[in-house]
Amino acid sequence: MKLLDIFPNTRTDQLQRILSDKFAWINQDKKGFLRYRALLQQVAHLRASSCDFSADMVCIGTATDLSLDEQQTVHQVLRSLMPWRKGPFSVFGIEIDAEWRSERKWNRIIPELPDLTDKVIADIGCNNGYYMFRMASHRPAYILGFEPYVHHYYAFHTLNTFAHQENLGVELLGIDHLPLFPESFDVIFCLGILYHRPSPIEALRDLHVALKPNGTLFIESQAIPGREPVALFPETTYAKVPGTWFVPTASCLHNWLTRTGFNKVRLFHDHAMSSAEQRRTSWMTFESYEDFIDNKNPALTVEGFPAPRRVFFKAVK
Template sequence: MIDYSPLFRTLENTPLDHWLDDLPQALDQRLEDARRHGDLPRWQASLALLPEHRPARVELDPCVRIGSADELDEQQQGRLLEGLKGLHPWRKGPFELFGVHIDTEWRSDWKWERIAAHLDLTGKRVLDVGCGNGYHMWRMWQAGAALVIGVDPNLLFLTQFQAVRRYVPEAPVWQLPFTLEELPEPTAGFDTLFSMGVLYHRRSPMDHLLQLKACLRPGGELVLETLVIEGDDQQCLLPEDRYAQMRNVWFLPSVPLLERFLRRCGYDQVRCINLNRTSTQEQRSTEWMRFQSLPDFLDPQDPLRTREGYPAPLRATLVARRP
């Protein structure tokens, strides 16, 4: 598993140094518990297939591209492909490792390009809540962040992150296998916080927004991306059961109502920087994610509706400041 000792040293003498009281033990316990996960041995075996090699180059824009095909021999290329395929499904990306292109379910680079011009991460301490396999964390580092920490309890995503990080071990980019609630209290420890694709999975969206605010220093910035609906500040969709075949979708507010949520939680300078209807080119099944995806979740007679009859996915990104 990941050696977190460099992260612990980085946290010393920062607003997060109190994490050192509990985080090492919590990580040990989490990783010990993880060893009992039924799929983890298979994922770790796939990870072990990846060849040890120092890449000649690392590029992070727009694809996270590490090394080139001519750096590995035929046997190493075979092991690399087998190992990466063993970590299916790959949801967020794209990635390219030594010439092997991982065409992920989501074109996450499109989302990043829509919001990057509105952000200044230079020298910032960043937290990414619900970071998935870490694709956006690499883009945050590329955009100038001094430290990027992501949290996501999914062990497959953690293993995919490990597959990339093993080739850039010096990067100040870390993934912790926890939910936000399981972290030590990150009181005012971050300059910028991302919550992308998380809010609509929360039964209590206001509580989530308050938790996020507590992580930010005064003057810190929240970048919030979530599903929304069209409408005025009185409109919110609460699905009866599933939304686009997802069971764990609770609240889809309009943008004006979401802006009110943020203001009521004590944020200021609230603004919507992007509104985008998700296309079947941005989210779809691929060789690297062979399960159903967005085209299967939409009404085949009306792509502007989900199979349940709700409005098709519309995503907004808002930026807000903790005063």
């Protein structure tokens, strides 16, 4: 599907220029573009005989779809796409135990979902597309993933080459590109992104612009405990992450949403983070949650800040 056919309100010239500039990276081999593209090309001819997106593990194909040599090639390509942050996946029988047990987050959202049938949806910071595949079982018209990182972009496209879901697409775009899609989406998911933005208010305004009237926003964010409407602004890092800017309380995020024009703002889930949900695995071998928390006091990060919670909001334009 062509983006311009799906999104008639798109600012066409600007979008085409941005995407052309991104793909100019191929010739310059920026961001590992050639490496990841070469991995995809090794397996681009393979297709899954069936897919199941309805359960916690996204299943794409079965082991019997491939020869032994093809199975080994796919396994090597998937390993070369490490680290896997979101999951779990089963790809031609190869199980990927990602860093995040993303099914837990999705299961918290499921009871709040509107009818996604024939809806146009955005997933902001979609990573490898785990949540997009889960949404696909609800028969949406189209889901556009915004993912500015080449690694995650190619992880999705490798998976979807196998799955061949024509109503799913990912582009090398970020949340700051949402104004190019005015009033374009029935539902927007922005999960785990807001605290990485230097201006959360501007980001929320961009989300508001891109929603259709009466459209629904799901936003999930890292948060600090407390009832006061305040946000933590770390000097350098929060839980070892230098790209963290504002970490709000739930009431602070509620106020941000209402003051940027959203209606029916509702906190529907709030829980403490733990290493049961985010952890190191054989598919993500770097530091993870247990390394970010004070080993003597799990209520604090290694910097001495309150340990993170996760808060889930639903709002309407």
